[in-house]
Each structure stands twice: as C-alpha cells, then as structure tokens.
Amino acid sequence: MERFLGSVRRLSKWANTLAGLSLTFIMGITVLDVILRLFRKPIVGTYELVGFAGAVVIGFAIPLTSWDRAQIFVDFFVEKLPKVPRGGVHLLTRLMSIGLFGLLGWNLFRIASDYQRSGEVSPTLELPFYPVAYGLGVVCFLQCLVLICHVVKILGGKYE
Secondary structure: OHHHHHHHHHHHHHHHHHHHHHHHHHHHHHHHHHHHHHOOOOOOOHHHHHHHHHHHHHHHHHHHHHHOOOOOOOOOOHHHOOHHHHHHHHHHHHHHHHHHHHHHHHHHHHHHHHHHHHOOEOOOOOOEOHHHHHHHHHHHHHHHHHHHHHHHHHHOOOOO
C-alpha cells in the first residue's frame, strides 16, 4: 500500500511541476507582451496562450494541493465532533468527491474527443483545444487516486 501512496504522491508532484512551469510561462509571456507593446510589436495570440496555460495551472495543481491538504477548510462543525463521527464525515466527503472528479474526468474526455473529432481550434493561433481537455481529464482521474489515498488513510486511522 505504501508503494501505491508513494506513486500517487509522485504523480501529483509531477502534475504540480507542470502547473508551475505553466505559471512561469504565463508570467514570462505576459511581461514580454507588455514590453513588446511599447514598441508596437505585441505577441499575437497571447490571450489564447494565457488561457490555455491558465487551465493547466489550475487543473494540474489540484492533486498535490489536495494531497497536502493545503486548500481552505471550513470545518467549524466537523472539528467539534468526536474522532469516529469526524472520520465518517471525512470518509463521506471523500467518496462524494471521488464521484464528482470521476464524472468530471469522464466528461472532459468526452469533450476532448468531440473537440478532436470536430477539429475545434482557437481563433487566432488555431491551437487545438483537445490536448488541454484531455490533460484536465487525466488530472481529474489523478485527483480520484489522491482521494482514494485519503480514504485509505482515514480507514487506517492515519488521516488526521
């Protein structure tokens, strides 16, 4: 089981690295575009590139953020519960989240397939939409694995 948990953590770190590289790309292209606009030579398609990269930043950062439990929690009532009911609430929310991210991943794969089949591209640079949609679908399934790891930790009493 430890190997499974370690593999999911490594995959989450890899996805987060891609998110960081995407964020760096966004900052670099935005700064460069602003500077080049001073010389009347803007970068064509900056808006599209930032949009695609922004989707990658947000989507690919989710699994590691969830693994590290670095998101904002609103647990005023849950923290007041005894340990066993609190574990039950955590388990229920993780199971519901697995269902949600599973549906999101599946639908993103369907959308990506439609984009690929129709040849849908961005207006200026004519970049295809489907690779980003497939990528986001993959990280939704990775998020499901992270949540399964949470369930394993909850059932093993090692979640807190």
